[in-house]
Amino acid sequence: MDLIALQRRVHQSWTDQRWHEWLHSCADDYRFQLTPTVHLGVEHTLTWSRAWFEAFPDYREQVRAVYSSDDAVAYELIGTGSSEADLTFLGQTLARHSPGAHFELHYAKVLVFNSDRKVTDDRQYLDPASLRDQLT
Secondary structure, eight states: OOHHHHHHHHHHHHHTTOHHHHHHTEEEEEEEESSSSOEEOHHHHHHHHHHHHHHOTTOEEEEEEEEEOSSEEEEEEEEEEEOSSOEEETTEEEEOOOTTOEEEEEEEEEEEEOTTSOEEEEEEEOOHHHHHHHHO
């Protein structure tokens, strides 16, 4: 299977919250780079993902463009949703919300695959302040 098809499967399993399928796409040494200083393993990434959908249950993404290399896929996204709860992760509130506040988040993501076609690195490039500003 080519990397773009793999990227689509990984992305769709995450957006559809099919966590077992998403976990199966991750390598044992999977790392999620949420910000330049926040790096999470697979279990904390799953916790983060569940918290995301709890705060924004109607969250959806549009993939605008996809680029691939021999071992990685980069893609541009626009995420939209409405706030139903504070975004809380590991006991810390990361974004407070105004009930029903709508947001649009533009970002880029890079998935790096190992030779077994499992994701080893999952890096996001976004402006977290943009999200916070839209929710308050």
